[in-house]
Amino acid sequence: MAVSTEAPKRKQAGWQARTEAVHAYIFMSPVILGLLLFTLGPMIISLALSFSDYNLLNDFKLIGIGNYTKLLQEELFWQSLKISAIYSVVSVPLGLVISLFLAILLNKKIRGIYVFRSMYYLPTVISGVGVAMLWKWIFNGKHGIINNLLGMLSIKGPNWLLDEQWALVALIITSVWGVGGTMLIFLAGLQGIPYELMEAAEIDGANRWSQFRHITLPLLSNVTFFNLVLGIIGALQYFTDAFVITGGGPNNATLFIAVYLWRHAFQFLNFGYAAAISWVLFLIVMLLTLLVFRSSPLWVFYESERKVK
Amino acid sequence: MQAFLRSLRTRSGQQRLIDVFSVIVLSMGAVVILIPFFWMISTALKQNGDVFLVPPQWIPENPRWENFSDAYAQLKLDIYAFNTFFIVTTVMIGTLLSASFAAYGFARLQAPGRDTIFMLLLATLMLPGAVTLVPTYLMFNTIGWINTFLPLTVPAFFGSAYFVFLMRQFYITIPRELEESAMIDGASVYRIWWSIMLPLSGPVLATIAVFTFVGTYNDFFNPLIYLSDESKRTIAVALSYLSGSPRSVAKMNLLMAAVTISIIPPIVLFIGAQRYFVRGIVTTGIKG
Structure with a gap:
């Protein structure tokens, strides 16, 4: 995002510029204080904590990289990484594909399309504990609606949430239900594609698939990029549904990294250890985001390039 | 055929x-x-x-x-609803005030380091909340704010990155002539912000308000860690405790009635304020 300095460069006396700066800092003061108190300060303390054995019993004492080496040997930590990785690798691309597909369908000029748009966005507005509990009931092995529907097709559904093989699948299904936000961003992107481009391609005899492949997809790639980055960050911090629906179980089959972190921070009160987990999570998120950013010249197509051609 | x-x-x-x-x-x-x-x-x-x-x-x-009505009475939803709406309202006031105030500085006034601060603010959007979680909790613990609404409401008064960004983007589309004529009349920058910029920002403020409402109403994690008294819980936390107890499994009908009641406020808001949701997503990419 470019920060434009749109203010006209008027000739100002030095003191005038200084008063303006003072006012500017007063206006920005909530943000500056907020950054210091709730972001930068806590980050530094969190880093320091991660090198300490601070918990309910011990006072703050630096222990070097002890937390990190312990973490790497902990089986449950690797389990949580594995679960978060599987969830991200499946749910993020799946969500992108489904939301793009829906956005294309919703981009049509059909009567009543607004009703559909609202309906598909609705689950995003009520995502929370209530809906998580609803899912818990839906996936109930004996009385849940999913297994009843499967039963009508003579398929015996698994005991979703109590089955190590299926609990994570159930959570991924619930995540797809909430693709409305991503879908709407795609829809906004689609509506930004100039109609003349499509028309020109049509005159050149392009069929619908090649229109999609050579015009829609490239022009949407920056939106896809945006959704991908947000999707990764969101998926790696996935917490509420796992906490409410499965509680990390059965047998840690849905132990997401955020749930693992919660346990250490607020159940065992191992604050130093929890801080170390949060820094590993932070580094992973940074690394992945950087990777996506680095790879973007390969597949993200920007307006400015189009003008050059 | x-x-x-x-x-x-x-x-x-x-x-x-x-x-x-x-x-x-x-x-x-x-x-x-x-x-x-x-x-x-x-x-x-x-x-x-x-x-x-x-x-x-x-x-x-x-x-x-x-x-x-049974669910409402037996689960004491009135108390939890009161807590929730108290928190939501305070957070909304704090967010609207701080975002619209801070954004004016970023949009209109020159100061050394302004753009760096703005970039820093935007960078925090990518920061996983987990990193600041433990120290923030310990900080609130030290000053005795655990089990009060303060950790949930006070941070809202310090500007949320998304909404400061949204407000700033809106302010820079407002023509400067209005402010300049007010300045000639001797109005201070604060007066200009309050009596010129804010009244023009109705739709953006509404957008911020609806997203803050939904986000705070549905928030589970923060009330979960900061509120321990049963009487202080929010609707979200209260519901989560119900799902855990075996007693409630037998009363799945009451539980689902409670869930139904709990999703009514955001649904009503969504139906009434759809265009603000759409505008917010399109401009900032908040996914709700």
Whole structure:
């Protein structure tokens, strides 16, 4: 995002510029204080904590990289990484594909399309504990609606949430239900594609698939990029549904990294250890985001390039 | 039939077919989205004995409407609703004030380091909340704010990155002439912000308000870690405790009635303020 300095460069006396700066800092003061108190300060303390054995019993004492080496040997930590990785690798691309597909369908000029748009966005507005509990009931092995529907097709559904093989699948299904936000961003992107481009391609005899492949997809790639980055960050911090629906179980089959972190921070009160987990999570998120950013010249197509051609 | 087949060869004929296909697919998807809601209301209306019937009744034979009032009373939803709306309202006031105030500095006034601060603010959007979680908790613990609403409400007064960004983007589209003439009349920058910029920002403020409402109302993590007294819980936290106790499993109908009640406020808000949701997503990419 470019920060434009749109203010006209008027000739100002030095003191005038200084008063303006003072006012500017007063206006920005909530943000500056907020950054210091709730972001930068806590980050530094969190880093320091991660090198300490601070918990309910011990006072703050630096222990070097002890937390990190312990973490790497902990089986449950690797389990949580594995679960978060599987969830991200499946749910993020799946969500992108489904939301793009829906956005294309919703981009049509059909009567009543607004009703559909609202309906598909609705689950995003009520995502929370209530809906998580609803899912818990839906996936109930004996009385849940999913297994009843499967039963009508003579398929015996698994005991979703109590089955190590299926609990994570159930959570991924619930995540797809909430693709409305991503879908709407795609829809906004689609509506930004100039109609003349499509028309020109049509005159050149392009069929619908090649229109999609050579015009829609490239022009949407920056939106896809945006959704991908947000999707990764969101998926790696996935917490509420796992906490409410499965509680990390059965047998840690849905132990997401955020749930693992919660346990250490607020159940065992191992604050130093929890801080170390949060820094590993932070580094992973940074690394992945950087990777996506680095790879973007390969597949993200920007307006400015189009003008050059 | 022949006419139909012939029409398929033309572009507009194909278009019609695709439209029909789209509506069919969208309708099927809508059913998938609505089934959970249907199941929720269906369960919420059942008699105690009918909840665990096999096969289930899709439409309850003897709907029990009292489940809603029972759930409301037995689960003490009035207390939790009060707590929730107190927190939501305070957070909304704090967010609107701080975002609209800070954004004016970023949009209109020059100061060394301004753009660096702005970039730093935007960078925090990518920061996983987990990193600051433990120290923030310990900080609130040290100053004795645990088990009060303060950790949930006070940070809202320090500007949220998304909304400061949204406000700033809006302010820079406002023509400067209005401010300049006010300045000639001797108005201070604060007066200009309050009496010129804010009144012009109605739609953006509404957008911020609806997203803050939904985000705070649905927030589970923060109330979970900061509030411990049963009487201080929010609706979200109170519901989560119900799902854990074995007693509640037997009363799935009451539980689903409570869930139904709990999702009414955001749904009503969504229906009433749809265009603000859409505008917010399109401009900032908040996913709700």
